[in-house]
Amino acid sequence: xSRSDExxxxxxxxxxxxxxxxxxxxxxxxxxxxRRHVVVxxxxxxxxxxxxxxGAVLLPQAxxxxxxxxxxxxxxxxxxxxxxLRSPIQLRQVGxxxxxxxxxxxxxxxxxxxxGAAANSSECFYLTPEGMTITSVHFITFGQPEPGQYAIxxxxxxxxxxxxxxxxxxxxxxxxxxxxxxxILRGHVLNAPMVGAEIIDGHVQIDGFASRALAEHIFRLLRxx
Amino acid sequence: xxxxxxxxxxxFVAARSAALIRxxxxxxxxxxxxxxxLQTALTKAAAxxxxxxxxxxxxxxxxxxxxxxxxxxxxxxxxxxAMAQVPDLPVADTASSLDTRLxxxxxxRSIPAGKRAVLVLRYLEDLPEAQVAQILGCxxxxxxxxxxxxxxxxxxxxxxxxxxxxxxxx
Numbered sequence: 240x241s242r243s244d245e246x247x248x249x250x251x252x253x254x255x256x257x258x259x260x261x262x263x264x265x266x267x268x269x270x271x272x273x274r275r276h277v278v279v280x281x282x283x284x285x286x287x288x289x290x291x292x293x294g295a296v297l298l299p300q301a302x303x304x305x306x307x308x309x310x311x312x313x314x315x316x317x318x319x320x321x322x323x324l325r326s327p328i329q330l331r332q333v334g335x336x337x338x339x340x341x342x343x344x345x346x347x348x349x350x351x352x353x354x355g356a357a358a359n360s361s362e363c364f365y366l367t368p369e370g371m372t373i374t375s376v377h378f379i380t381f382g383q384p385e386p387g388q389y390a391i392x393x394x395x396x397x398x399x400x401x402x403x404x405x406x407x408x409x410x411x412x413x414x415x416x417x418x419x420x421x422x423i424l425r426g427h428v429l430n431a432p433m434v435g436a437e438i439i440d441g442h443v444q445i446d447g448f449a450s451r452a453l454a455e456h457i458f459r460l461l462r463x464x
Numbered sequence: 465x466x467x468x469x470x471x472x473x474x475x476f477v478a479a480r481s482a483a484l485i486r487x488x489x490x491x492x493x494x495x496x497x498x499x500x501x502l503q504t505a506l507t508k509a510a511a512x513x514x515x516x517x518x519x520x521x522x523x524x525x526x527x528x529x530x531x532x533x534x535x536x537x538x539x540x541x542x543x544x545x546a547m548a549q550v551p552d553l554p555v556a557d558t559a560s561s562l563d564t565r566l567x568x569x570x571x572x573r574s575i576p577a578g579k580r581a582v583l584v585l586r587y588l589e590d591l592p593e594a595q596v597a598q599i600l601g602c603x604x605x606x607x608x609x610x611x612x613x614x615x616x617x618x619x620x621x622x623x624x625x626x627x628x629x630x631x632x633x634x
Contacts, residue, residue, distance in 0.1 A: 246565070247583060247618070249565060251583065251584055254572060255486040256486070257489065259485070259495055260481055261499050263474075264481065264499075268477070268507045269474070272506070272512075
């Protein structure tokens with residue numbers, strides 16, 4: 240080690256010694272991190288939870304309208320025939336998220352409308368071409384994994400499972416916000432979870448809904464034709 | 465399960481906050497920016513706690529390095545601001561080792577955050593170039609060139625340090 244190396248290291252140590260240790264950041268970081276964590280999750284083949292997780296786009300309350308076909312049991316498996324998704328689910332890599340509404344003529348997509356608001360969201364998502372569209376699935380499950388939490392689990396078909404594995408592998412480890420996967424339904428970004436792992440089993444769980452009404456609304460959009 | 469994970473996380477933060485804020489500070493050279501950087505890294509660590517809880521510190525440190533280099537890259541894309549005068553830079557006064565140390569600290573504060581991150585990894589953490597490249601997510605060539613440029617910048621401010629480009633690659 241040369242003298243100049245020692246001088247630089249010594250000067251850097253002098254700088255870091257000037258830091259003031261802040262009050263505990265644990266509680267705030269945990270809340271923020273877990274809020275992002277729970278929105279999208281995949282279950283491994285072995286059944287253990289695999290973290291994959293979520294940019295917290297706030298989900299609005301939605302009126303529970305339309306035919307009431309949501310199961311009342313805590314978790315009920317509802318088979319959806321191939322090709323019968325009422326609304327295709329688009330998954331696209333996020334390129335940029337703007338905190339302003341999408342300007343007219345822009346190629347960005349708005350977030351899901353806020354509760355009681357008009358159609359426009361206050362966020363605009365600009366997406367990369369990377370992604371896929373899901374038109375049919377093996378099953379969709381509506382459930383309540385924990386009290387007060389509602390989840391929709393999508394069980395992908397084999398071909399989509401492989402593509403989804405490749406897509407999540409690509410996003411995992413990408414620089415923010417390119418590690419976020421926009422879930423698009425009817426031209427709106429329902430959520431934009433941050434992908435924290437490659438998902439190979441094709442079970443994608445969407446949760447973090449603000450209310451049961453909203454979870455049911457989304458479930459109906461997906462399953463009812 | 466989540467409550468146990470929350471406790472583990474809180475214990476980790478309590479035990480390692482002092483060390484982590486020092487790293488954040490030397491990367492940003494600003495207390496508020498350091499706290500923001502650490503908060504961002506801890507939030508990401510919380511999101512992935514199930515996967516990283518066995519070795520969280522390396523993960524948090526890597527996030528801070530990458531965040532800082534990413535910020536520097538984003539700023540680097542912006543056009544430079546024309547200035548009427550060259551901003552003042554500290555001039556070396558080698559009358560004593562303390563003066564040299566303080567002058568060098570000022571010089572380190574004045575160089576871009578990305579280059580400073582490379583120097584922190586190379587000289588403070590004493591890591592080889594390959595490992596620095598792995599942590600920053602760039603090539604060894606980039607690490608080498610950034611180190612070289614940073615040293616050259618320090619040398620221009622403190623010529624009496626006697627730094628040479630050959631020392632960079634030792």
